[in-house]
Amino acid sequence: MFTKPFRVKANTVIKGSDRRKLKVDISAAFPVLTADELSDLVPNKDELNVVKIYAHKGDSMTLYVLNKNPLFFELEKRIYPTVYVLWRFPALLPTVTTWPPVLDKLIGGADLMLPGLVTQCGLPHVKKGDCCAVKVFNNGAPVAVGTAAVSSTEMQSSGMKGRGVSILHTYMDALWAFGDKSDPPSLPESTETTQEEDVNGEEFDPGDELGKEDPVATCFNEAHGQEVTDQSCPGMEQLSLADEIQQEIDMEKKTEDEQKSAQELMDALLFRCFLHALKMKVKKSDLPLLTSTFLRNHMFACCPRGKQLDIKKSSYKKLSKFLQTMQQQHSLIRVKELTKGVESIVEVDWKNRELRSFSVSEEAASEIEPAPEGQEGDIPYHPPEINTVYSVSARVEPLFLDAKKRKGNVLQAAEVRIIITDYVKKNELVAENNKNYVMISPTLCDCLLEKSEYHEVESIKWDDLFSRTLCKMQECYQIVFPGQEPLTKKGHLESIDISVASRGSNKKVTLIKNLEVYGLDPSIVATALQRRVQASSVIHPLPGAKDRVLVQIQGNQIHQVGNLLLDHYKVPRKFIQGLEKAPKGGKKK
Template identity: 30%
Template sequence: MFRKPLNDLKTSAPLRNSDRRKLKQRVLQDFGLSEAQSELGDLIVPEGLQSVKFTTHSGEPGVAYLSSDGEPLWFSLGKGSGDLIPTVYTLWKYPRLLPFLSTPSAVIPVLTGGADLMIAGVVEHNSGLAPGQVVAVTCYTQDALGPPLVVGRMAVADSQLVREDGTAKGKAVHILHTIKDKLWEMGGQRDPPEPVPHEDNGYATERKEEASFTPAENATPLQSKIEELIVDEQVSSILRTALLQAILTSLAVLPPASFPLPSTVFYTSHILPARPAHTPSSTPIDIKHSAHKNLTAFLRAAEKEGLVRLKEARGKAGGDAQVLGVVIDHPDVNAHRVYRTVGEADAKRERREERAAAEASRTREIVVTELWKPHQQSIRFFEETEKGSSSLYTLQEIKTILNEYITAKSLVNTHQAQFINMDDLLSGMLATKGSDVPDFMKRDELTRSLLDKMQPWHRIEADGKDPLVKKGKLAPISVIVKLRQGRKACTLITNFEPFLLAADALADELRRTCASSTAVVPLPGKNAGFEVMVQGKQIKAVADMLQAKGVPKKWIESEDMTEKKKK
């Protein structure tokens, strides 16, 4: 109930004295406490009480009553007043407020994980328990009563907790609140008190006989057997929940003509994918680990409940039964709340893995970095600023060096801050024959002038290849449509070599992509590279292919020279 954070948690409000007295009187009446036990009432319904409204993760409204220091003491669920239910904090103050059932220590984590208490997990219990009655669950301790750790409602009467043959199955308690849940976390999260010896706790209890579980010599000890049974019952319960989920979802949309379904198909295609994505049990959730042990027994139990209709297999015993249909309007199906399933989680994981694989296989974009190297007149500037005169610099690095120099020399114009005053170093660096350097320049103009005095370089970084650093300004790839051989249009691609692309490979891929003939022609001049030609107007196809190979869009220039300019 409180395994997930509360939704729509309102601000707590102090309870009026009159309301607090009414609440105290209600507690005394509901829990069979006499007026003479008024001091006990003050202990479990103390002064300074606050109330706070909330909604559970499943959408059920409720009210919690907190102590003055924010510790949750009571809560109610549903519209209207509802039953007043004590928290474990209240039960630690007065453990005898609720009747109890005890269970082995190994079962407690299963309960705090969200599971209900199974009959097989009950060791001791009070007598006279009725279905729907609010009870506490404690950790079984020999010769002592452990502190209440769980609060829930009885699923059955106490008479159904034990059978003569020791084969009682099903749920004993529907869990509402546990230690370590979100309601408990609202309090001080203190440790439970120590167990109380049986002679001091004032309870009359009934205990399941060990003979019911350990009839033979060297048999499994009682606690281990109970743990085994609780796991089996827990798996059975989860599989039944998966059946309800499947009936409400995947089976509900099957056309009637899909039935009958072989039981194995029914199980593998609908029940298994409908299991909860997260379960409190570390045991595999399948038929083998359930109390049924085989699929036929599980389906017969579901048929007995009125959830499915079966047709037994003819011929050899143990054959694959047929599922004739499911009962969508069954009360348990209508009451079932859908959840995130194993099938959904698996599908999400597969999609994530497919995206990761596609991302890994996709060619990463080629990184083009424009660089500049100090040259001729600019060398002195970099030496004066104590920077390397033989290093390569990015545009941002050059701007930073220039700004640091301007700040250090106080060159910002005092009258117009957007202008930079020229000192002897800057004037000498920017001077050209036949023209004078102005007394001041704008910062971006000064930066461009400095770049003009430097030598351009560039660096190409492609996925899976060593970075290529070359002198000179990088030109973009040219994609031009021209008319050749009369009126036939063709697309010409040049200057792709600096981007680490090979002419023959481009031509082969364009031949397949465009379903057109291609050709590779050497360009005139020494080391001028190649021209790839593909028939037809293929600008978009070529641009898409180049980008798929990692060429950034800004480094692709295209022009259709066959289109006449409009006047």
């Protein structure tokens, strides 16, 4: 994660309210911290900075820095401690132990493989995905932070083979270098991890077993330079372990190299198809052009025969990141967000040196897969998946705290039902006389009842409980386009609006708006309609909506528009408004 330098986007002093929220979040993430320890980490008066950064792979995250030392980093709404914090509070996380030579591999970017663990020091109880720390043998100071790749039970059942900890941050990496660059302190081993029973049921004591020297570490050093016999090294049992560690690391490096090579090839293919599409397919009159349309209709069309364009297999992972790189590093295009999650190419630098120098040979051009002939602009359109979701509001937040859901978290209705059911059962609120009813506790009263009901309602039915909870939450919608991250917006989803208006001499025109919300390119829809009804169509800016347009076509064409949207584009009828205004019998008026 931090093997290479990161880019700082913003560095600001934290506000008082945000400082208090940070304390709450840290306390929730690390409940072992006492109030005094929490105040020591997040003091009320010392300067605490919030630093927004971009890692070298493009991941966006937040650092919390106290006195120039990064204390915590937040990634995907989850807080992790740095080694600077763990050196002060080594028992903050469950910790696994590895051999000193393995640390160099971790610093280089490798994950911790299970053969590299010192099993005699014991395994902490962890679940898959739990945050945990890594320390080296004979020192209790953690040197790395990561997440458990498998649970402790699975570690043992697998025979200690495979990946153990996915490493996020280590001593000597770029995040460590962002602080004062101090070295790990020498801390005594925790009694919980050093005093464990070995496979024979006998207690393992490093002091008794190894004496003053560390023969295991000596074996690691000697194994690289000379032969070591069983008699010369009490830790000879670990030599095969060292070989296993190296084999696992070499295998992982080989896999990473293969993945990197495949990514580089896909990146090159993406860039080639991008330049080819701009030079041969896109015209100035096509702009603005939806990015999804550009990928679907232009870049895919420029992919050589026998090859497949797949952004997920590139280093960019998303179309938006690829186009941002083309804009920021190559200055080839300018991309603008029309609405949240809907982007469009609004400008192309036709004089760009890379674009002008790009050429497609006749042989390469013959390899291009011809676009399939068909109707409606030859659009292989896939409608988005649209779901209603609910955001946790401040009023009902107390009901979701046990499930670690806070204000603003988005849930499906089924998830809300499960969480509320667990809350009722945990607090023993099911009515004893009738299991169909739930007793109203003070918390349920505050969250769900109106003031007039406070002294009247003592119990409610399960269905009423669920419906009241959903009513008190913020209704949202989630729209998922194929191959893209889900987009969540508050309120109701705008429908595609079809209406009929009169223009001079009582001529009728059909107006269509909000096509962009569903990933449809208005210009292509206009062309498809023009082919269907043999009538002229134009595109106008949508009044009162910046960067949005409406399609206008002559005559009352609601029937044809409805057929196109329902049959060809497969847009659900409930998201189309105005179909009832079509003329009876399909006759024009």
